Amino acid sequence: xxxxxxxxxxxxxxxxxxxxxxxxxxxxxxxxxxxxxxxxxxxxxxxxxxxxxxxxxxxxxxxxxxxxxxxxxxxxxxxxxxxxxxxxxxxxxxxxxxxxxxxxxxxxxxxxxxxxxxxxxxxxxxxxxxx
Amino acid sequence: xxxxxxxxxxxxxxxxxxxxxxxxxxxxxxxxxxxxxxxxxxxxxxxxxxxxxxxxxxxxxxxxxxxxxxxxxxxxxxxxxxxxxxxxxxxxxxxxxxxxxxxxxxxxxxxxxxxxxxxxxxxxxxxxxxxxxxxxxxxxxxxxxxxxxxxxxxxxxxxxxxxxxxxxxxxxxxxxxxxxxxxxxxxxxxxxxxxxxxxxxxxxxxxxxxxxxxxxxxxxxxxxxxxxxxxxxxxxxxxxxxxxxxxxxxxxxxxxxxxxxxxxxxxxxxxxxxxxxxxxxxxxxxxxxxxxxxxxxxxxxxxxxxxxxxxxxxxxxxxxxxxxxxxxxxxxxxxxxxxxxxxxxxxxxxxxx
Numbered sequence: 001x002x003x004x005x006x007x008x009x010x011x012x013x014x015x016x017x018x019x020x021x022x023x024x025x026x027x028x029x030x031x032x033x034x035x036x037x038x039x040x041x042x043x044x045x046x047x048x049x050x051x052x053x054x055x056x057x058x059x060x061x062x063x064x065x066x067x068x069x070x071x072x073x074x075x076x077x078x079x080x081x082x083x084x085x086x087x088x089x090x091x092x093x094x095x096x097x098x099x100x101x102x103x104x105x106x107x108x109x110x111x112x113x114x115x116x117x118x119x120x121x122x123x124x125x126x127x128x129x130x131x
Numbered sequence: 132x133x134x135x136x137x138x139x140x141x142x143x144x145x146x147x148x149x150x151x152x153x154x155x156x157x158x159x160x161x162x163x164x165x166x167x168x169x170x171x172x173x174x175x176x177x178x179x180x181x182x183x184x185x186x187x188x189x190x191x192x193x194x195x196x197x198x199x200x201x202x203x204x205x206x207x208x209x210x211x212x213x214x215x216x217x218x219x220x221x222x223x224x225x226x227x228x229x230x231x232x233x234x235x236x237x238x239x240x241x242x243x244x245x246x247x248x249x250x251x252x253x254x255x256x257x258x259x260x261x262x263x264x265x266x267x268x269x270x271x272x273x274x275x276x277x278x279x280x281x282x283x284x285x286x287x288x289x290x291x292x293x294x295x296x297x298x299x300x301x302x303x304x305x306x307x308x309x310x311x312x313x314x315x316x317x318x319x320x321x322x323x324x325x326x327x328x329x330x331x332x333x334x335x336x337x338x339x340x341x342x343x344x345x346x347x348x349x350x351x352x353x354x355x356x357x358x359x360x361x362x363x364x365x366x367x368x369x370x371x372x373x374x375x376x377x378x379x380x381x382x383x384x385x386x387x388x389x390x391x392x393x394x395x396x397x398x399x400x401x402x403x404x405x406x407x408x409x410x411x412x413x414x415x416x417x418x419x420x421x422x423x424x425x426x427x428x429x430x431x432x433x434x435x436x437x438x439x440x441x442x443x444x445x446x447x448x449x450x451x452x453x454x455x456x457x458x459x460x461x462x463x464x465x466x467x468x469x470x471x472x473x474x475x476x477x478x479x480x481x482x483x484x
Binding site: 029037038040041043059061063064066085 | 158159161163164347351404414415416436437440444463
C-alpha cells in the first residue's frame with residue numbers, strides 16, 4: 001500500500017490534487033488504482049485544454065475497464081505526464097508521485113474551491129466507512 | 132452468494148473476488164497480466180467449479196444428444212468430446228457447451244454458469260420423448276490446468292500418462308474425470324471430481340508453483356484464443372452463423388432431425404453477418420459496445436480488451452459481411468482504425484495474425 005500523503009486533497013471520485021501556488025497537479029488515489037487493477041492505457045488531455053471543475057479530463061483504462069478522471073478545479077492544462085504513454089503502470093506503482101496525470105494553471109479566484117475538497121484524513125475515513 | 136469448495140484456498144492466496152452470476156469467484160490473485168502470461172508461457176490452474184455439469188444416461192441418450200445439439204455426436208468415438216451449441220426453435224443460441232461421450236448410453240455436458248435455468252429447462256422439456264434421464268451434478272467441481280507445461284505438471288500429480296490423450300479426448304481414473312480441453316487456446320486439461328480429490332490436486336499444483344489463475348485472465352486468454360463468451364459475444368438473439376460458429380452446425384447426416392434444423396439451414400443460406408477479430412491500430416482500448424463503422428455499414432465490438440500477450444488492444448466484433456480488411460471504431464467520439472481479422476489471434480503461444 002502507498003501511504004496517503006497528508007499534503008494532498010481528495011475528491012469522492014478518488015482523484016487527488018496537489019496545490020503549488022497556482023499550479024495544481026491531478027492524479028488518482030492508491031485506492032482507485034487498486035480497484036481498477038493493472039492500468040494499460042491512459043488518455044491524457046491536450047496542453048491548452050480549458051476545463052471547468054467536474055469535467056472529464058482524462059481516461060484511465062485497466063485490463064478490465066475504462067474510468068474517467070474528473071478535474072477537481074477549473075483551469076488550463078499546462079503539462080501532462082507523458083511518461084504514462086509508455087508506462088501506464090506508473091499509475092499502479094506510484095499513484096502519488098510518478099503516476100500523476102496532468103497539471104492545471106488555476107486562477108486565484110478558482111483556487112478557493114480547494115478548501116471544499118477532502119483532506120487525506122477525511123478521504124481515508126471515507127474509505128474506511130465503505131469497507 | 133455461492134462459493135466453491137476452494138473459496139478458503141483462494142482467500143489464502145490473496146484473491147480479489149468478483150460476483151460472477153451469483154458466484155463469488157477469484158478475479159485475480161494480484162496480477163491478471165502475470166497470470167495470463169503464465170498460462171501462455173508455462174502453466175496455471177483455474178477453479179471453474181461454478182460451471183454446470185449434467186450427466187445423461189439411457190438407451191436413448193445418443194439419440195437425445197443428436198436431437199438437441201447442433202453438432203452431431205455421431206462423429207466422435209467413445210472417450211471423446213465435442214464442442215456444440217444448443218438453440219431455441221428459431222436458431223437462437225441458448226448456450227455453448229462441451230459434450231463428452233462415454234458410450235452410446237452415457238454422456239456428460241459441461242455448460243456455462245450463468246445459463247443454468249435456461250439449459251436445465253431446455254434439457255427437461257426436450258428429454259420427455261427419449262429413453263434417457265439426466266442429472267445436474269452440483270456436488271462435483273472442475274479444475275482447469277492450462278498451458279504448454281500442463282501435461283508434465285498434471286502427469287506428475289495424477290501419476291497418469293497423458294501423452295496418449297489427444298485434444299478433446301478424456302478418461303476416468305480413480306474417481307477423477309480428466310479431459311484434454313480448455314478455454315485458453317493452449318494445451319490443457321480439465322479435471323472433474325469430488326471436492327476432496329480436487330482440493331488435493333489444487334494444493335499439489337500450488338505447492339509446485341503452478342500459479343492460480345483468476346477469471347480476469349480467463350477472459351483475456353479466451354479473447355486472444357478467439358473463443359466466444361455466451362451472454363457477451365452471443366445471446367439468444369444471435370444464431371451460430373453470425374457468431375463464428377457455423378462449423379458447429381452439422382447438416383451432414385440428412386436423416387438427422389435436430390432442433391431448428393430447417394431454420395438453421397435457411398439462416399446459413401441467407402446470413403450476411405459475421406463475428407470477427409478486430410485489432411486496434413492506434414492507441415486506446417477496444418470495449419464491448421463500441422461501434423464499428425465503414426462506409427454505410429455498421430457493426431459492434433462484442434468483447435474488447437488489452438491483450439497481455441500481444442500488448443495491443445484486440446476484440447471480437449459482429450459486423451456485416453460487407454466490411455473486410457479494415458474499418459473504424461468509434462471510441463469516445465473519435466474514429467480510430469481497426470484491422471479486421473479471422474480468429475484466433477493466438478493458438479498455442481503463436482500469434483496467428
